[in-house]
Amino acid sequence: MRDDVQDYSFTIDPTVDSIAVSAWVEIVERVARNRPVRFDVLEKGRFRHPWNVALRWSADNERWESNVEPGFVNGLDATIRLDAQDAPPETVARVQGSDEKPPSGRVDARLTEFPWFPLSRENWRTVGTDAIGLELEKVPDYFVKLGVREGSTINQSPTGVSVSTPDNTEGPRRLLRAQEVILTQDRPALVPTIGSDGGFATIDFTLSPPGRERSFVTFVPSWEPKAEIEGLAMLSGATDQPFEQLQIATVYLLSMDGEPDGADVDESWTPFLAHKVFWNLNYENNIDLKATPKFERYPVPIPLAGGVAQPVVDALVDGVTDAANAALSLLNDSKVVGKFWII
């Protein structure tokens, strides 16, 4: 017991089956006076919206680390996968008692366990100043005002290759690095394949279950919304990526003035954040997992020439028959689409 806590303990003799009411009342009032209620004022407390990203430099590990304020999708807190050695003790204890064990010694920490995620040095992309490329990412105006310059553009022509660097010798010259924070929700994928039945084509749908149940956060060098895939393209081999994603934020590190080109990030760099999502989310896709059969077959009355799928695809592309149009409609209607919205 701490020295500053007075011991109010008392004992009741188990051999005595009565107690004076006055003594009892004293016990009750003593308990009432010492009920464990305490008031603290956290002057540094501030509201962090869901998905709010924080960065810190870890001197022990000599790396930048990030923490994401717990965000929820359909009532469940998202996770982030990291090495077990970097996971909070709460995560390790939970995982040890369950079958949630991803391979390679990595664990899925829930954001409500407040993990600090190490940001890989390799994931920092170069923006502006020391960037070189055919098509350069525009430097946000905010960072231009802080001394980040446009990068160098590679020009290709029949006479050769040249590099043009903007003439910006005056003023500060700072480097900029960035990573994207992405929220992913795995979902089922409905994969159509062409089969045959009695000389006619069939379209077989196979439902693949989602990978991870909960949504998860990743840090990646760059990100683009995935392209929508038409059902017909899937018949031709295109793969439906079985997830939906949202860009949560962009994290930036800004160097001091005068850092050499290509410099690694360290504790002298300053973090900046650009958030895109501020609220918890609900999500849905257009497949009812509880009831959708895992395998369904739809006959498509298109003659199957020699068991080769391409003629069927060609017929669908041409769309010249009612059967082809119906099959095309079926394919497009069968697309799995998911969406997020704020709650």
Place this chain on the structure above:
Amino acid sequence: MAIPRYLYPNPGDDVDEYVDRLTAWAESTDVVIGSPGLELIQNELGTAVVYKPRNAWDHPFRVSASSSRVQVALGFLNDQIPRINGVTVDGIDANEKPVDVPQLAIEPSESTASWVCLAQLVDDDGEPVAPADNPEALTIVHVTGELDPAFIQGGYPDDMGIGLQPLARLSWRDGNLARVFQIVYHNLGHRFKQGTGDRPGRHFFFAQG
């Protein structure tokens, strides 16, 4: 804080019964914090009321809780106010009279998480039932165990006409409330999608206004 009358025995009463009452009372915490910026946190070290001055945002459906009770700030679902024990969460009873703000009695969760949820009842046509017609049509409930696993891929699966929307996740440690994670910050709308065949209907909740 007033001491409950039930802790005061009369001469001749059974001591054991009163020891049990006192123990239960001492282990509970009557303070439920509902004011903006105040949170009640309980863990193995004890109980703390924490004031976060810059977190003083009295948003709709703000959940405050202790290990034994839950209180929810005023919020609207389809312009209706949910009820606890027949009283709106802002403290208006069935006779339109102001009463104490209601608190939902809860049991500590044996797992590490539970959820405080809105529960909306719909009729056979999928239309939300108004609380004026049925006091149990729009209520606050405490869900221990797990949310319906099918929820993560879509709207909340219908169960006897009822759909849930988690308002907050309660974190538990050794039977004590450790933390409240707020999920909903807005007034909400609700739509119901009828099921087909064996497929259950789905309840969709979304931020509104």
